[in-house]
Amino acid sequence: MKRQQFQHPYLPYLLVAPQLAIILVFFVWPAAQAVYQSFRLEDPLMGIGEFVWFDNYASVFDDRQYAVSFVFTIIFSTLVAFFSMAIALLLAVKADGILHGESAYKVLLTWVYAVAPAVAGIIGTFLFTRNIGPLYNLLVSTGWTFNPQVNVFDASFTVILVSVWKQVSVNFIYFLAGLQGIPVAVREAAKIDCKSELRRFWTITLPLLAPTGFFVLVINVTYAFFDTFGVIDTMTRGAPAGGTSTLVYKVYQDGFLGLDLGGSSAQSVILMILVLVLTAVQFRFLERKIQY
């Protein structure tokens, strides 16, 4: 906080009032409702309900589909984060060192940031459509009996590829900024001391890029958990057999399409706890970052 501050009887309240009102109505209240609903069994048709303690949680953990969704979410997030970060890092390192055309590359590698995941999913669906899609034809020509409608592996492949495609640009922007933030003196010294470009990357650049890398990792996990909803809804709808349903997609399917309010709320609360744990981890690391 500032050392110098204003004092005024009502102005500050007036200034925070719009923000506070919206947050109370559209954030605090719904979040509290989710917790409340997760302990109740509601019959949406009859309009009656009862308090059932942890029954909803118990049935969520008993649900084999939930386990499937949980495992898929972990694998999906790991692969999406890994590949989109790896590709972006390679491109950022090359774009940082390039002598000609840096600004053109920057524009051509960042615009995908603005494409909606749902739109990416729709274009992806076309590329993978039987007979007309170039990617479908390419995969089949390698002898792969590619059938995402039936095969979970094939379906996962399509949503992962599209999700990676969509995320490379954001990661590229952060990595490039991180690389360009490394002081010139350090780079020059490294160049003199270490001739091998590859070794210089592993021993100097990468450790200096670690704070950026960690921040990007957090963004990517959040993206894979929540923002890929549009990709999954337009491409697979969680099919086949819930094999490509992320935890967020399952909350939507069970609650909004399946009308299982208690179960869906219990899943929401579990997700909230997961996010809180992730945030706590993030803060611990951020504290370390400051000591750098």
Next chain:
Amino acid sequence: MKKKNQILDHLILMAGVLFLLLPVWIAFVSSTHRPEVILGQGLQFWFGDYFWETYSAVLFDGTGFTGKVNALLMLGNSMILGLGFSIGKILISTIAAYAIVYFRFPAGGMIFWIIFSSLLLPLEVRIIPSYEVVAQMGLLNSYTGLILPLIASATATFFFRQFYKSVPEELLESARIDGAGPYRFFVDILMPLSTTMIAAIFIIMFVVGWNQYLWPILMTTDESYYTIVMGIKNILNDLEGNNVPEYNKALALAVLALLPPVLVVVVLQRWFVKGLVETEK
């Protein structure tokens, strides 16, 4: 030696550019072909002769359940959502952050925590209760119901708080010596200093708002409120139900849906990148 390395670097970068560009390129050029061509020969890699036919049909002819939705209407709704979201967010968050950073007031600490707790949980984990709240308020199928709940996250407030905190302390001291009150200081000193920051956040928030998908799906059952990003999905079924599935039109819709935010980001590249990178801190 040096030259050879750079050629390899260019090849890698070009491969990256192609990887990102090719899907959208294929979608765009395929949309300028007749649907029979796509059905018979697959998606295309070069332009056809039916650009105007496809795009004028998609933009102006009504489709959908009521036969009244066209891309123009949906683009208009997306524009309202994108602008409403970004402008609303900036208006609310600049003043809220001002109060939090520049005022000492009772309960200020608690209000700060309530506001920033919203950063922890994205809308997706509380969609059903949020939907119920909006339904109870009678805001389904309205722009207010579409925009307000999305603003209920303190991302922009957080960015502005960080920014205000980085403004030198001496500015307020000297402004006070010159007799400036809270209103004058905000309008004459803080706002002019924030213009770049506001522009950057505006661009990012416009893109975020335009690209919303899940919330508009829940909020809109009335086709006249469809945004283009979520409307394509519903219209796809109609287009593909025809004798010859109208893939060209579906692809044209996808291109129209991504064009405005991509143009904004490309044209305002420098501000946008600055915004993203600055807000990291």
